[in-house]
Amino acid sequence: MKLIKPTYKKFSDEELMVALGKGDKRAFDELYGRYDKALMAYFMRMLYRDRELAEDFIHDLFAKLIRNPALFDTTRSFKSWVYSVANNMCKNEYKKREVRKNTSNGLDSNYNVKDENRGVLSEVQDRQFGEDFERCLGELDEKHCEVFTLRHIEGLSIKEIADILEISDGTVKSRLFYATKYLAKSLEHHNPLLTR
């Protein structure tokens, strides 16, 4: 019989937020453990691969949660909410810098390649594809770029993206359609099968 068993792993994100608001340290530790890596990767992509800046943004985001847990609307999905806050923080950073680096959207072709046993030629091709992709993505306007990034890089659903950006599902879908079509056309030379 287990007398003491951690049960926070079974809590939903929203339940953990409620517990955090009551001063439950373990709830905070669990919530942090669930989102630290994902947010780190997101901020690294969005903030020009600046690790220190990314950690500062994570600190500011969670500190905001601790100091004012009432900011979170418990009727919403926590995941959507936290990405929404992160997205707004990045936009504010862009405005501060007043420069959007088109050459780098945080996408690095040196990211993990899933199949590490592929040949050198494949790696060169992948690297070339990554560079061209980055360039083409930078050519898109911000609203299409962020939708495409959240969908295909962060792995969020249409509904979650709509929640984060506070737009409708149909708008997300149409923007995604446009971004996909544009990128596919721009990179068709990498794929002999892709024809118009």
Place this chain on the structure above:
Amino acid sequence: METGEFDKLFEKNYGDLSAAEKASIQDLVTSEEEFEGMKQFYAQIEQNFASPDLEPSPRLKSRLDDVFHEVYPKESGARLWALLPVLIPSEKKFHQQPLVRIAAILVLALLLVPFFNQKTNEPIQHAQVNEDKAEVEQQDSQGAKAANTNEEALNEEEPTASIPLAEIQVPNTESRSGRSLTAQPGLSSLVSSTVSPPPSFDHPDGVFAGAVSDADMSVASDEIAMATKPKPIARDLAILDLLTATF
């Protein structure tokens, strides 16, 4: 698949798509060849831009812990209250909660304690009986000594034949088995020392009583009184054991 996640359709084969699904992606692809190209495009994105395994530094967590303790300072009873969700988790049923199980174990233990105490008391009772036996034997030996001195005094006055009584026939007080009772050595010596049965006397009870002086009677009565005074049940049991031991 959620509504609108058209890119998920590119995980299937073109031939497996329904007419409605094909219609939903017709703005992107119009033929099977274009479908395969787009499929390749998504695979390349996923392959090249898989989420890197980036972990924040431990220092970040410690900074956040400081912020947390600043906002929610530790209270003296905080640890005890922190145990409550562990002992009484709301997501578990009543009988599965740890506190209920602990209470049930304590109740069982309390119920079993008298049972074990009863078992432990039995050896104590036996020890008490043994002590009583020793006490009785000691008193008998003291009575025998006193009786011996009286016997010597009697022998000096009237040299009568003191027949040691091996058995005292007491038909009315037979044991349940019907056997005759044999007096304990102490009593027999006491009786023999104070009684000299006349050879011709035949008492119906089988108890032979001879002529005894008043002084001897008083001594004997005192000693008999001591020997026959009410004893605790344990002592009676001891005597019974001794009485029945010779059968």
